[in-house]
Amino acid sequence: EDQVTQSPEALRLQEGESSSLNCSYTVSGLRGLFWYRQDPGKGPEFLFTLYSAGEEKEKERLKATLTKKESFLHITAPKPEDSATYLCAVPTTDSWGKLQFGAGTQVVVTP
């Protein structure tokens, strides 16, 4: 069965303390991997799509990387406004429409 696993479940950081989140997947023939940010009670906000091993994408203090088995979301010198739940997702069929999400990593950045 296809699985998407995120770790850690929760992460508490001091402002400026860089860290990484992990998303591992068992889907064969990966077509793409998505990262989202979600604030409490709101819809997930699209961050990145990665398509092939070795690819990297950056947005402000966030950098996503992809290997053949996992993806990392690096948060560099985080600020309190980076506090959110970060979700990853992969398509599980030939259709882009069917996505499986990981459970997410809840990040809290304290001043």
Add this chain to the structure above:
Amino acid sequence: EAQVTQNPRYLITVTGKKLTVTCSQNMNHEYMSWYRQDPGLGLRQIYYSMNVEVTDKGDVPEGYKVSRKEKRNFPLILESPSPNQTSLYFCASGRAVGSSYEQYFGPGTRLTVT
């Protein structure tokens, strides 16, 4: 402004009373989806649509119906809601361009079934 809209945003109803949650997107996206999000269970896909009149089940389709008669709209229908359908629901729309894909979510609908 490019967006996915859902209505209503909040809904409290009683068991068995049919309801529809509407979803609309103004980006001409071919893909649309419905998800539910529950504490401890994460985001789970209910149904998705690849284009007008083309829909397929996600991971948790039981108790839900959808239709895609127009490209911009993808309503979620609960024919006979039950308390276990109390949840936060999200609609999403996406587009594929070549080998790339992006998907955007609506603001959510919080449903309570008593």
